[in-house]
Amino acid sequence: MTPPFTPLVAQLPASVPFVGPEAQERARGAAFTVRAGANENAFGPSPKAIAAMSEAAAGAWMYGDPENFDLKAALAAHHGVAVERIAVGEGIDGLLQNLVRLFVREGTPVVTSAGAYPTFNYHVNGFGGRLVTVPYAGDHEDPDAILAAVRAEAAPLAYFANPDNPMGSSHPAGRIAGLIEAMPEGAVLALDEAYAEFADPSAVPPIGLEHPGLIRLRTFSKAYGLAGMRIGYAITTPELAKAFDKVRNHFGVNRVAQAGALAALGDQAHLDAVLHAVAAAKARIGDIAAAHGMTALPSDTNFVTIDTGCDGAVARALVAALATRGVFVRMPFVAPQDRCIRVTAVSDALLDLFEAELGPALAEVAPMASVAAG
Amino acid sequence: MTPPFTPLVAQLPASVPFVGPEAQERARGAAFTVRAGANENAFGPSPKAIAAMSEAAAGAWMYGDPENFDLKAALAAHHGVAVERIAVGEGIDGLLQNLVRLFVREGTPVVTSAGAYPTFNYHVNGFGGRLVTVPYAGDHEDPDAILAAVRAEAAPLAYFANPDNPMGSSHPAGRIAGLIEAMPEGAVLALDEAYAEFADPSAVPPIGLEHPGLIRLRTFSKAYGLAGMRIGYAITTPELAKAFDKVRNHFGVNRVAQAGALAALGDQAHLDAVLHAVAAAKARIGDIAAAHGMTALPSDTNFVTIDTGCDGAVARALVAALATRGVFVRMPFVAPQDRCIRVTAVSDALLDLFEAELGPALAEVAPMASVAAG
Structure with missing residues (x-):
């Protein structure tokens, strides 16, 4: 059968x-x-992260803390934001999967750029969403085109990477802030900042920039060198951060990753x-x-x-x-x-x-x- | 907003x-x-697993193999089944989430026992399924009641744990095999065997028992002592094993867990x-x-x-x-x-x-x- x-x-x-x-x-x-x-x-990764993970390996018989309490507290302190604004997940891939699930059902329009991150598209397709793609402008994702498509389709979710993968380009922070502030009511921008640590600071909007339709996605996979550990985080509104609790795999972040991420963050x-x-x-x-x-x-x-x-x-x-x-x-x-x-x-x-x-x-x-x- | x-x-x-x-x-x-x-x-866990994880920690900058090739090959050899019958995921919790997603949409009836594993219910609710619960018989999950409910509701999915959590009880392998063989066409039994290694062999149906409506869930979290690593596996039909590729987070199993599980399996x-x-x-x-x-x-x-x-x-x-x-x-x-x-x-x-x-x-x-x- x-x-x-x-x-x-x-x-x-x-x-x-x-x-x-x-x-x-x-x-x-x-x-x-x-x-x-x-x-x-x-x-x-930091030698301190490797040491922390090696030490944590002996404690791998214990489930990790499903609240990711210590890591969230450290991230909040590091970024100077309230801990309620942070969600931790199994890499940006895992966070994107849950984010899509929160907003997308069969037929939901979702906006991204043609040629942007395929895993986002995979998740949108996986929940039956209808991908609406806009072209790159030159070798950059195009904020104006994204915004126009969000408005035209009344899309609840759009994806934008800054810096961009696969082109490596970035927009000035002001242009990204403009995109964020122009997002219409009822639409959420998933701002993928997987590469933010590598970027010129002028290309990264201030973390203090809060907007009800913004979720910023960060990871320990790139600059922190922990791709194999599957751990990332989001900075967003308290309401959206809390909504992940409705759908996430609560024990999904592994214990050794928690230890590694905490040590990596501590070794600037x-x-x-x-x-x-x-x-x-x-x-x-x-x-x-x-x-x-x-x-x-x-x-x-x-x-x-x-x-x-x-x-x-x-x-x-x-x-x-x-x-x-x-x-x-x-x-x-x-x-x-x-x-x-x-x-x-x-x-x-x-x-x-x-x-x-x-x-x-x-x-x-x-x-x-x-x-x-x- | x-x-x-x-x-x-x-x-x-x-x-x-x-x-x-x-x-x-x-x-x-x-x-x-x-x-x-x-x-x-x-x-x-096995000291060999701890050593393997400590060694793998230095390589944590690399993503894990999204195909889990080596671990699947080792599991196939260990159990004497074709590798196409195995799916690896982020613990049984992660596998259950994807399994529910494969079969459950809003209103889909899903059968389990009142008081059985809450995380399964969480996933069913999360995808809008309609939980149909049957009572325990004595302190055992009741195969006959499960089967009757699957038939009465034409449910595509049912959950049964053997041995049972939280009661610790088990049924003889023959009774479980009878349940499996009686599953109607178009229904899948999720047989949670998280504790199988601890059980008397007479309580575990032979792995060779194949049925188109059966998926057996195993884990490295319990007897293998790797709860914190988030790694488990399913043994099922090739078609169902492959279907996980449609929805899973392909890079979701972490690299250190892969190394730990492989070493743990090798240390019987x-x-x-x-x-x-x-x-x-x-x-x-x-x-x-x-x-x-x-x-x-x-x-x-x-x-x-x-x-x-x-x-x-x-x-x-x-x-x-x-x-x-x-x-x-x-x-x-x-x-x-x-x-x-x-x-x-x-x-x-x-x-x-x-x-x-x-x-x-x-x-x-x-x-x-x-x-x-x-």
């Missing part, structure tokens, strides 16, 4: 937002030598060191790109989006050629941004390997590139 | 299936000396040691109960449900009196099972403390007990 799926589930594709690098490694029969595709923090010196290392790596990626006749786009994240100067077919071939050479990178999904490849900041030793493989990989795709250029 | 919640979410209570012991500790201003309320494995000698320690602790809890004029019910789990011989009011007072003395235990929610308290198997040192506090706590509630007995 076919299991008795709901009609919604029955028609959902078994889609996967991202294929993991491990699956690619299994398919090619070898590990990647350069893991620079998932915007993980290759400079790693390590965060600074990471930011410096990332900046240096991004500069070098830019140099490598330029030396190969390509252009690095400005980045306010921990990755560099490189414009190949060709089209999506060439960029896809380049990503594939790099993969066969042991270099894992990704790329934007949608034209014209898919002319780019996206390279995560990694150590100099790994950038040496990237540099060594880039030339041969480009040579391999050159026949396609000349057709595209011709 | 009120956020634009869906009508379903707007009417959901901000209910919490369980208040964590940490919240109670914060309220009383002191830590519990005996943590024996959440059926955690106080004997802890430690599991055996845990089972022996748990059996000894349960025997002693039974003795302590008897010495205080109460009766320990038979247990196929890692906890002992103690019949106070009084009513729910007395049992609740006893749980509260123990808590003020630093002893954290829980109890069944529903009458007449709420005449009992539920004590997790813990170390002898902690049982000494439990034993020392039980007499004074009983003395404190004695006036209520004589009224109840009178």
Whole structure:
């Protein structure tokens, strides 16, 4: 028999937002030598976080505190906001899933940019929402287009990333604040700030900016180097923060992650060191790109989006050629941004390997590139 | 403004299936000396699992493998089933949430026992399902009543725990197999086997028993001592296992948990040691109960449900009196099972403390007990 799926589930594709690098490694029969595709923090978490997690491992027989009390208190102090405005969840992915569930049922219009974060779309589709996409303007998500679509569709939920993934770009804080303040009554803006710590401060609206239709999403996966631990948080209104309690998996944040996040947050010196290392790596990626006749786009994240100067077919071939050479990178999904490849900041030793493989990989795709250029 | 919640979410209570012991500790201003309320494995995970998690902590900057490939392969080998029959998720709680989502929409009837696992009910309510409850028969969940309700309501989903929480009882494997085989076409039985490793083998149907309407839920939280890591698995049909890919948070299982679970599964000698320690602790809890004029019910789990011989009011007072003395235990929610308290198997040192506090706590509630007995 076919299991008795709901009609919604029955028609959902078994889609996967991202294929993991491990699956690619299994398919090619070898590990990647350069893991620079998932915007993980290759400079790693704070040694204090590693120590805290190692220590917490022995206590892994206990459930974590379902209220995430200590971490929420530390986050409130760190950001200078009331603890009632914070929700903790299983990474931004987990928070987005619950956020979508709070607002989206079958047919609900939800606004995002074509080519923005696929996992958000996955969740919207998963709850039967109707995705309304607007194009990027240049290589930026377009606040005006988002706002126009929210108004036109009377959408209760919109997604906007600042800084943006996959393009690495950001808007000035004032432009984002303008978007927030213009959100109509009855609409919520999910402002994905996964990369905020990497950004120039002028691109991050003040945390004190409160708006009834705003939820800001932050994570320990990127600058804090804890992607594997699945822990993130939201800063929003007390009412919306509390609403997560209606649908979340209360014991869903793991105990070792709680300990790691708390220690990571407490080691801002390590965060600074990471930011410096990332900046240096991004500069070098830019140099490598330029030396190969390509252009690095400005980045306010921990990755560099490189414009190949060709089209999506060439960029896809380049990503594939790099993969066969042991270099894992990704790329934007949608034209014209898919002319780019996206390279995560990694150590100099790994950038040496990237540099060594880039030339041969480009040579391999050159026949396609000349057709595209011709 | 009120956020634009869906009508379903707007009417959901901000209910919490369980208040964590940490919240109670914060309220009383002191830590519990005996943590024996959440059926955690106080004997802890395998030292090999702790070592694997400590080692994995340094790699926490990487996302875990979203396919859980290595763990699924190890589970398939361990159980002797095809890997396509296994789904891995964020503990049984996470798996139940996704399972409910696959089958339940607003108004869908879902069958369980009154007093069975509250988190299942939380998920059913969260997706708008209509809970249909049947009473326990004696202190057992009642397969016949479950089956009758599934048939009467044409319910696509039913929940049954074997061994049972909160009563600790189990049915013989043949009775469970009979329930499975009698499930009507178009109905799925969620067989919660969180405590299966603790059970007499005669109470666990063979893993080879396949049925199109069966999903068995297992966890690393109990016998394997990894409650804090949030990792469990399901054994079901390939079609249902694959359907989780439609709704799950693909990167939701954390990387350190994957490493810990793999190592824990590989250390069956430690599991055996845990089972022996748990059996000894349960025997002693039974003795302590008897010495205080109460009766320990038979247990196929890692906890002992103690019949106070009084009513729910007395049992609740006893749980509260123990808590003020630093002893954290829980109890069944529903009458007449709420005449009992539920004590997790813990170390002898902690049982000494439990034993020392039980007499004074009983003395404190004695006036209520004589009224109840009178």
